[in-house]
Amino acid sequence: MIGTLLKKPLELVETNFRQPAGSAGQLVGHLMTLQHRSLTVWAIEHMDVRRSQRVLDVGCGGGMAVKLLSQRASRGFVAGVDYSMDMVSQAVRRNVEGVARRRVEVRYGDSAALPYEDASFDQVCAIETFYFWPDPMQGLAEAYRVLRPGGQVSITLEMSREADTDPSLVQRYFGRRFTERSERDGLHILSGAELAEMLGKAGFRETRFVAEPRRSLGWVCALGRK
Numbered sequence: 001m002i003g004t005l006l007k008k009p010l011e012l013v014e015t016n017f018r019q020p021a022g023s024a025g026q027l028v029g030h031l032m033t034l035q036h037r038s039l040t041v042w043a044i045e046h047m048d049v050r051r052s053q054r055v056l057d058v059g060c061g062g063g064m065a066v067k068l069l070s071q072r073a074s075r076g077f078v079a080g081v082d083y084s085m086d087m088v089s090q091a092v093r094r095n096v097e098g099v100a101r102r103r104v105e106v107r108y109g110d111s112a113a114l115p116y117e118d119a120s121f122d123q124v125c126a127i128e129t130f131y132f133w134p135d136p137m138q139g140l141a142e143a144y145r146v147l148r149p150g151g152q153v154s155i156t157l158e159m160s161r162e163a164d165t166d167p168s169l170v171q172r173y174f175g176r177r178f179t180e181r182s183e184r185d186g187l188h189i190l191s192g193a194e195l196a197e198m199l200g201k202a203g204f205r206e207t208r209f210v211a212e213p214r215r216s217l218g219w220v221c222a223l224g225r226k
């Protein structure tokens with residue numbers, strides 16, 4: 001406990017973005033859910049979710065996307081998967097009604113081995129989690145496997161090489177430092193084209209990306225179809 005308290009605050013936040021754990025993880029989970037709300041809304045806009053679709057959110061964190069997706073897929077089914085048990089319980093709490101109606105499910109699971117059958121979803125999304133996956137190509141292979149033919153994948157990140165070359169104040173003072181620090185910690189900061197290329201290598205077609213270079217550290221959302 002004392003060790004945790006003494007950890008540098010930034011390190012603590014970064015560790016808990018990657019895999020939230022314990023009371024610090026619960027707190028960071030709530031904060032990141034708030035912080036990612038506008039990114040999440042933006043990501044979901046690009047997914048074009050239909051009422052009866054089955055949707056999977058990988059690395060669902062506190063379950064905000066699961067909740068918003070279940071409002072769109074109101075006659076369908078939305079699942080969230082996360083490898084932090086603390087986030088699984090937070091996401092369940094945020095979605096109690098949907099869970100009770102069996103329209104929502106949140107499970108413990110890893111992007112590298114999704115706990116679902118082949119071809120069981122119309123959409124698979126991952127918001128602000130992809131660069132934490134130890135083996136991103138295995139994660140994409142899993143997304144491909146659980147999608148039905150014609151289903152759509154979308155990978156959204158708030159930090160990318162799409163960040164504006166004429167940066168805003170926030171990007172100028174915090175952005176570069178934060179991006180460099182993240183790379184030192186082993187995160188691969190990708191451009192939209194690189195992300196779309198990875199989707200292509202995983203077998204997806206009609207790959208494309210959209211970006212908001214001035215939002216945060218360069219919002220990007222890459223999409224493809226099975």
Ligand SMILES: C[S@@+](CC[C@H](N)C(=O)[O-])C[C@H]1O[C@@H](n2cnc3c(N)ncnc32)[C@H](O)[C@@H]1O
Pocket residue numbers: 017018019020032033036040058059060061062063064065081082083084087109110111112126127128129132133134
């Ligand atoms: C920065 S949080 C984002 C959470 C949520 N998507 C959001 O936008 O608020 C990253 C989440 O991805 C989860 N995560 C990271 N790597 C994962 C993996 N390989 N498999 C499953 N979940 C993973 C973490 O536990 C964490 O909850």
